Amino acid sequence: MEVGFLGLGIMGKAMAANLLRHGFRVTVWNRTLAMLSDPSAALSVVFDKDGVLEQIGEGKGYVDMSTVDAATSCKISEAVKQKGGAFVEAPVSGSKKPAEDGQLVILAAGDKALYDDMVPAFDVLGKKSFFLGEMGNGAKMKLVVNMIMGSMMNAFSEGLCLADKSGLSPQTLLDVLDLGAIANPMFKMKGPSMLQGSYNPAFPLKHQQKDMRLALSLGDENAVSMPVAAASNEAFKKARSLGLGDLDFSAVHEVLKGTGGSG
Amino acid sequence: MEVGFLGLGIMGKAMAANLLRHGFRVTVWNRTLAMLSDPSAALSVVFDKDGVLEQIGEGKGYVDMSTVDAATSCKISEAVKQKGGAFVEAPVSGSKKPAEDGQLVILAAGDKALYDDMVPAFDVLGKKSFFLGEMGNGAKMKLVVNMIMGSMMNAFSEGLCLADKSGLSPQTLLDVLDLGAIANPMFKMKGPSMLQGSYNPAFPLKHQQKDMRLALSLGDENAVSMPVAAASNEAFKKARSLGLGDLDFSAVHEVLKGTGGSG
């Protein structure tokens, strides 16, 4: 089976490599997967000159694995369907490392037949794929997961700062956390580098903040009040204002650290 | 070795049972462990008539396993030392289930010699004990851990609400979360009961909110800004104002759920 691939950023490179490793021919052909960084990129690759829309048609499918809002996915879906093509949105949960290890979680929605065709590729890219029903549900599920993750990162960073400023060993806090009910891979993976102030971008902060923004917009449409997500989003925006947007999203720790004066 | 035990609430019952099961004689004698619900209870059991202070003396030790602020621990420590006794604060991380299973994490500080004497008892009550140095560090570490936990619970609840109101299956969200980088025992354990609106108190909400308050006070003393913890604390306070303080802390979900109108 031949698979097209658009977008070779942090995630895309790792994913395309996995497909090649498992004998897929990865070219721009009839099944196209896109891995792009935001709604505008996802739209332009479809609607611009020489874009997907010009190649799509009967019996062809297009799969967008970027994280965009439901409206963007639906807009693409409409256009692809009008040309007789099939469309599946399939954003992924997981960042650079899981992408390299083929351990992503794939959140697919849209055309069920195309989804079924894609399962072999999804099995290479991820440890599990979900078919979530109507177009937009994949995007929505991804946003909900990333919103929780973004708030957890802020809670974690606040805890590391509080430990440090209170005369406790942040390293011991990591050990204690890892033994308890809230132990999770993100704390284990990010904690040590955060303590060193090293933020090599597995998931860029500006993309995390974009997802927080989109999740808050989704909450706004549905009148869901989310004060903790809102506070976390403001911390990520503060990090952007300090020029940290291209670092890993754990760089929000730099915002929370402060200077240790006692005013 | 004989171990005294004060306070037989949710946690204390389970802990005392473990000590008995492992052949400790649990009575009020020279080694006394306290498991109480808040600073005032912890103080009164020491300072009131017929309190610990009247029995403590040379060669006797007192261990307080409640979660109180550092100031309370230090006040007790001073008084016990003046009577010639030894004091260890040893708050625990973990709630009802880990207490029953002897899987608590014990955060001890204060008199190192008494801590060493207590290790056999701690080995029964917990899977690991840390000696954190000077008096008050146990209390502080516990507060930092519970602060992170409380914010995570709010982030989790906001995500469940957003999924539900956005037409996604909250159960599927639990499945997706459990496969990802933020999978943790708390989400796995509390998620299903939260979806059923069942909040059997493993850790009462009013105690979680007390710990958030004490952690924020600790942050205030050290000029640590913690906006996410502050937003979470307000949600727990809202839950208290709705009369949910005696339910499990996951009952904050009732605050966030709202009514689903679209205003």
Added chain:
Amino acid sequence: MEVGFLGLGIMGKAMAANLLRHGFRVTVWNRTLAMLSDPSAALSVVFDKDGVLEQIGEGKGYVDMSTVDAATSCKISEAVKQKGGAFVEAPVSGSKKPAEDGQLVILAAGDKALYDDMVPAFDVLGKKSFFLGEMGNGAKMKLVVNMIMGSMMNAFSEGLCLADKSGLSPQTLLDVLDLGAIANPMFKMKGPSMLQGSYNPAFPLKHQQKDMRLALSLGDENAVSMPVAAASNEAFKKARSLGLGDLDFSAVHEVLKGTGGSG
């Protein structure tokens, strides 16, 4: 001078009445003022069949006095200019009462010549009009003002609740506030009715929340972290979720009041 008027809601009725009272002929003719409730309404009145765009042309002008985002204003501006017309955005600061009294503050931007033509009408509708330069600045200034207002309303409501629950007279709080450095017409006007739980819509809550949302989006574009506005926005969203969106924005007080249990 003849003035067209679109949109006769709470604000529009009062404004049109003032124009008539001062001898303007108010019909749909060459100068058209629109007073609509949100971006989609503002767009449809221009772009839909029989919309403004079909009537606009050389020597004609269109003034939109609704509160919309800058993008919407700019989109309308482009379309009107292409037809040879002139466009001014002129959102107003002030709600029902100031509209009735001709005491609005008018925040105009766009075509300076058309603005100059409109000054006589603006002098009737408002006590002062500002020309803020390039298209979109009127919308932006309005959003900034309403964002501050929305956060102040939340701060005010929290204070009224705290006074009440703490055994103080909320009425005395109003008297004290009115004598101090933060005395302002909004507290004076809204306070008594809020204490009675009466929220006759001068400025509907759903519109206030829309403005908070748009202001937060503007902040997002410019990487401005606004934690207090974000917290206020979540309270307004909570009010919407409780079905209070059509009441006055001071109805956010119902969200903050809680039930007085002590958990």
Added chain:
Amino acid sequence: MEVGFLGLGIMGKAMAANLLRHGFRVTVWNRTLAMLSDPSAALSVVFDKDGVLEQIGEGKGYVDMSTVDAATSCKISEAVKQKGGAFVEAPVSGSKKPAEDGQLVILAAGDKALYDDMVPAFDVLGKKSFFLGEMGNGAKMKLVVNMIMGSMMNAFSEGLCLADKSGLSPQTLLDVLDLGAIANPMFKMKGPSMLQGSYNPAFPLKHQQKDMRLALSLGDENAVSMPVAAASNEAFKKARSLGLGDLDFSAVHEVLKGTGGSG
């Protein structure tokens, strides 16, 4: 009438000067007014050696005009009463300028007879005094007012930042605000100096943050959820962590300004 005066800080100097100007003999004699900066100072001046308690007695009164928590006021009240003296707490609303102009608002509670005796002095110090009933109510009312003020300052600063980063003139924003429903003396007085980054301490930020903390504690006791006050408090704490605690409370603007990067 002779009036004693303790504490000659920013406020105290101005207040004592007004009493002298109006023919009061200001010495440490039978009526003592205290103007101190926080609970510990208020307590030590009473309970320490050579403190108020040693001089107080039958027919003597003590008035504390500092802003402290209700518990502190009540503790002082008990001690003074035991010595046969009378006590009034009388915190003031207003900072340096109103203190100089005798335009403070005085929030008294406690001993009604002593309050009545003090009215001539209060009439010199303030434009209005309220008798709020039982001991502690003066402190509580003051905290509620300062909490609202602190949140308003944050809302104002966020608006100034948003205007600036969005290409609007912050000075024009001040002009617009001054014409509208939220116009107030604080915005008028502090706005221009905030735009210049000048924060000459009329009311030190660390004292404003202390009052936010005490107000939030009062809310905690009464299960009042105050998310906007909590977010504002965290901003003031951030300012303290940046070493701005001795500047005017409007210096929280420095925290919100950020760097203007776009991350």
